[in-house]
Amino acid sequence: MQSAIILLVLIGALAYFRAPVVVWTLGVAAWLLGLQFGFGVAVPVAVWAAFAVVAAVLNLPPLRRAVFTGPVFGVFRKITPPMSQTEQEAINAGTVWWDRDLFSGKPDWNKLLSFPDPKLSAEEQAFLDGPTEELCKLIDDWKITHEDKDLPEEVWNFIKDHGFLGMIVKKQYGGLEFSNYAHAKVVTKIATRGGSAAVTVMVPNSLGPGELLQHYGTEEQKNYYLPRLAKGLEIPCFALTSPYAGSDAGAIPDYGYVCRGSYTDPRSGQRHEDVLGIRVSWEKRWITLAPVATILGLAFKLYDPEHLLGDKEDIGITCALVPTEHGGVQIGRRHFPGGSAFMNGPTWGRDVFIPMEWVIGGQEYVGQGWRMLVECLSVGRCISLPAMSVASGKVASFTTGAYARIRDQFGLPIGKFEGVDEAMARIGGFTYQMEASQDLALTGLDMGEKPSVLSAVLKYHNTERMRKALNDAMDVHGGRAVVLGPRNYLARAYQAIPIAITVEGANILTRSMIIYGQGAIRCHPFVLREMKAAMAGDGREFDDAITGHIGFVVSNFVRSLWMGLTGARLVGAPRGGETARYYKQLTRFSSAFALLSDMAMFSLGGSLKFREKLSARLGDMLSNLYIASACLKRFEREGAQKEDLAVLQWSVESALYDLQQAMDGFLANLPNRPLAFLLRRVIFPWGLTLKQPSDRTGTRVARALMEEGGTRERLTRGMFVPDDERDPVGVLQPALKAVVATEPVEQKLRKLTRDGKFRSLTSRERLAEALAAGQISQAEFDAVARARKLKRDVIMVDDFDKSLTHHDDGLLERLVF
Incomplete structure (x- = not known):
């Protein structure tokens, strides 16, 4: 009995600490020797022989491939579903970063805490304090959205003249060359004053001609367009979405075919005869800045029926730059997005001939458009919409906190009623989560990463939290926020929620397909290696990957069970005090998530990508691991302020609870019921033990929003606050001080x-x-x-x-x- 316990402990320790195969071999050999010489048990020769055979198979790669991994490799190649070119390019786009650690089952918390804190340079801070502040003062959002339906000429000129359209353009081309962090903070500040102006600034700096040119453009294209974009001499737009292909951008019906033709260059007026080019037809919708654009970025499928470029007929998605004055280009009509007045509209053209040199990157980059788009989108999705979501959270926190303290009913500030208090806690907590999540991703971007999975996490979860925060803010304000007019500082953002939910990948699709669809393959330490090995027919690489994968599964099984039984109390943490338990729980659920992920792929195989509800829950697990870890990083970055402990607790406990519920929902719906039963007993041996943030914690968050102090200041830092008491936002802080005094x-x-x-x-x-x-x-x-x-x-x-x-x-x- 004693020897059996020793073996059980030995196996558990080896699995928990992910010992390599050779250590497993030595450990079991030591146990057998101890059994024979320490306990006096005669170990049969047959047992030693079986051990020797197994040890040889596991430790000698040629033998292991012949006996075990080779046959598995043959089966794996047959059952692995083929990947389309667009799927391969989406998976290969961008990089994995902190998300890989979260998928590992053993996040390196010291690594997280050692990431550099995002900071503004002196030049960037001066731009925020100077031109950005001045721009905000010029913005009258009511006049823009309800009267003029456009930015005033004064605002347009200010944006162009001060380089807002060239924040990402390198200085050698006359741009500002700001960091991604600074770019996001500029968009956030503008968005706290007016969404239409923020969208106008953010789109040219996000997915569009400027970003694509800098990465893929020819030197001639860069030298001509980038200085003009930086100075506002060109207004860019990028036409990707069509009426028949929204989120499924790979299905765009717009097409072009390679041919020879003639055209007049609208830039020089020069006529060119019999040149190699493309005759393209398109119909695009929902294209921001299209009605006023001077340069049109255009994505279409390219064909070469005459084989003028080579043997391949279906070239693939291609991106080109087309001056909007070019013959056949149709722009000028507008859509009217709810709650906003930014320029957005259709563009179309039929059999428009463009020279090959207008392809972004030139002829060398025909057919590379999808890869170009998904790589750049992984950056833009970390910045634009998440920044606007953060802005909405800041406005909701600032205004609702002050209003709930100023407005009274039944002799009490309405913020002290528990129903209002509960809503305000969500506003503060979601705002903390949104900015923490984006700041951590921006850190990765400025370190040279292109975190494609995390960009999808941010796009979905920040916009959803924005929706919830604004809904709660509207509820607290009641009739004050129902009536439209210049005094209503919430209505335009509330009306514009569907825009953020829909663009850059509809939220339903992002949650159910993209987050985990990319995350499972990109972030998993072995899956992508196995798939590439299968596609390449590389048995040696597959052997190494599958061996590591098996050990990974065994380790996560043991780790999940042990940490579930102990409540992760024995797990190490990089910090003591109040936050230690959060690091421990995140380590526990990282292992559990990795285990569930592997069991989903094992039991469902290639059909997992069609099980969107299960995939969405797996995505929720990864997302909430990320959000909670980002909040812990933010807390440490801001000096672990004791007064911020309540909002940290609410934010992390809320994310952990949502993570637990996603796991519960996954296990309740996993088709393999015996497997689900086993996994539930391993991961939740004592049941669902995590609770939502307590009422007391929520009250502390709500009170922090209603009181002048560090927490309120940090939650709303970077927001534009007018110093004019006649302004509906500007009056709030003076009124709060006066009412309290x-x-x-x-x-x-x-x-x-x-x-x-x-x-x-x-x-x-x-x-x-x-x-x-x-x-x-x-x-x-x-x-x-x-x-x-x-x-x-x-x-x-x-x-x-x-x-x-x-x-x-x-x-x-x-x-x-």
């Missing part, structure tokens, strides 16, 4: 009212009566009068004439009470 006087006045000390009826008259009776001082009178004025400014909504044409801002003159 005068609460003792207001309490005194309420007591005098209850005691029957006043003869007058209205609160305004009673304030004057208290001053006349010497019950309050002149300073107190002035402070209360100012606080009440500011409070009224915060609470009141807009009204118009009956035609809803003319707005009346004379609210104070109609003050009755």
